[in-house]
Amino acid sequence: MARFTFKLPDIGEGISEAEIVAWHVAIGDRVEEDSPIADMMTDKATVEMESPVTGVVVELAGEVGEQVSIGAALVVIETDAVDAADEVVAAPLTSAQAETAEQYEAENPGVELLPETGRGTAGEAGGGGGVPQTTPPVADTASVGMFPQTAPPVEAPLHHPADGPPPRAGEDKAHALASPAVRARARDLGIDLASVKSDSDRVRHADLDAYLRYGSGEGYHPPHASRAREDQPIKVIGMRRRIAENMAASKRAIPHFTYVDEIDVTALEAMRADLNANRGGRPKLTMLPLMIVAICKTIPDFPMLNARYDDEAGVVTRHGAIHLGMAAQTDAGLTVPVIRDAQDRNVWQLATEITRLAEAARAGKLAPNEMGGGTITVTSLGPLGGIATTPVINRPEVAIIGPNKIVERPVFRSDGRGGDEVVRAKLMNLSISCDHRVVDGWDAASFVQGLKKYLETPVLLFAD
Template sequence: MAKFVFNMPDIGEGIAEAEIVQWHKKVGDTVREDEEFVDMMTDKATVPMESPVDGKIIEIAGDEGDMVSIGSMLVVIEVEGEVPEDVAEEAPAPAPAPKAQEVEERIEVETSDASDADDALAADPEPEPLPAPTPAPEPRHQAKVLATPAVRKRAKELGVDLGQVKPAEDGRIRHGDLDQFLSYTSGYGAAAKTREDEEKKVIGMRRRIAENMAASKRNIPHFSYVEECDVTDLEVLRAQLNASRGDKSKLTILPLLITAICKTLPDFPMINARYDDEAGVVTRHGAVNMGMAAQTDAGLMVPVIRNAHAQNLWQLANEISRLADAARNGTAKKEEMEGGTLTVTSLGPLGGVATTPVINRPEVAIIGPNRIIERPMYVTGADGVERIEKRKLMNISISCDHRVVDGWDAASFIQALKKLLETPALILVD
């Protein structure tokens, strides 16, 4: 028997450590050559580790959520006979412990409270099943409770312990006493079951999101601005464009919004920018690499639409769908999850009245379209007469880095964007 020590390899991303996300094997399990035994997460991606030998795992570096330094022991495998020379030579030697330093989060994850890029992307992941409900406790002091069979039957149907109900002065519980008890508990309904407390370790993508959000709020002085837009004509245009496509894929509002944003940005270069606060350098980008929030089982992620400004509506629609699917099923490439210059985040039909999204550092702005609602409003017709009409309204939110973007610039940008959204024919004009 021989022992093979598998050290955490340098996977070429310039990182000092990686996080244990999920063990596929435990101590005592056998592992085959080229079989995946653990998933490790770096700042950029989750990387599966494969065993170079056959054998039995006799030691592991830690639990899920623990960090492992590059070059340090990840797993020890007991093999039959001697460790093959080619494998022994390839095994990375332990590296000296890295000096303490702050590792800046570069992962491109969603930076709003919760968001989805578009109605087309708003399919929520399956919720985790709730714990089995706790059986109702046996009625206390049931033998001492005085009540008619009708009251007892009603209490049983409602799940009420008559031992908790205050009786009348004669000690007997009547329907009125039961009604009074219910009015102080669940509003004339069965009492809600109490869920047991549960602890869940914050690891993997959830921890990356938490750390990135904390760094963004800690380092960036946010401010937000919200404006109301009348998107009635925009929705008419969208319906007309979809009708022209027949049975082909339909446009959602997101491609139209992104196109309008891209047409507005050239006059507001401070919005489409990234700020390196350590170097004190702001890069105002010419190309628009649009990040879009996508809800996944692992958390909110932001795949990036490259050169969004150079794509037409249908190309944008296809790219939105492709990237959202890739983010959700875990097939998104590293380069598809980084390099954004501006992010759009939306809760789709759950969008609410207004949002104050958190900036995706090192970007300097994030735009949040909210839910479209119908409301009556005053409209001046071509005849100059003001009348009340039912219109479709949507609020647009923007959060900006006040170190780079002034309030006047943010407000002016949103007003220019509003003009395009309310006169949608201009969106299609080159």
């Protein structure tokens, strides 16, 4: 058999490394050509890596959350081809695997520990060296990683030393069938697989989830029941880690201030309802495209808000085009796709682009050029918008706008005869956070007043 080393390709201009955010395979799995093996995240996008060959996975580069350099080995696959000059690039053992390997060696004295092979020295790509790999002895040539050259029958689950010692005769119940990934997760959570119930002959991730929700042998507990839960450590990786790093850098570097004003959107909401009732085949309008039109009409008078601040170079660039970031919530976390040249789009075109970008963000299919280069951002929680928000600036931009929830309240208005009358009005608080190094409080307040004029007199949105 031959060993194929799949090295991480160059997946983006200027990218030197990528983070492992998900493995689609485990050691011992058989993969087909072009089938997914891992999701790798760069600063710009998440890219799915596909296997270039068919074979059995024998080595993985690391755990979820670890970084892999461009050109370093990502996965080693044992193929059916015969090639004596195959390159071998082994991955280092984790501390948990090393500990398990010691236990396995103690309980199986006939197993020989082989030094790591084909791995570069600390100065080479991939790094590491001298970490033992456990390999059952074979009759003729050396094994690849932790598997002998002769594959076990398909119906028998492949065993890996990192999963613990192999089951002994008569211990089937104590060693429930499960994939290496499920075993690793159960071990990390401290769950005995023998106590996990499953509807099939193998314990799966869904069975672990049910075990965590309902416990073992205690029956179902209603959601309102008060009961203690085990602590669950969650590794901060992928999108969540990027968000954490960016937000921390923004708050460390930028002196934020937030200004909030109340806007009467009664007339705007009435106009939006009329437009939707007569939209034909065009997309349904939400508040956001109308808000963006108002922003684009107001910014020319306040160019200091449509800017990016390079604090290392000490340069503020006031942009002529408005590339508007649109904060969108996804299952992986908050992401900010960018509407390019928003000032050149009408309200219907904006609605179409908002829908397209939001769907791409939720599906994880945003292109790299759709995720960066924004000049100002809008973030909204929609009906959950609360009374006011203090949004964090999307660095290196200098301003972020946060419309809040629309509520109906009584207000006083002139009755046209010198008196007042109480009427029902739709009111919305509008928040804006600014970089005080670039934007003064007067500028922020004046900008919001300009927005208020357009939003409270919405016919101006369509006037030249």
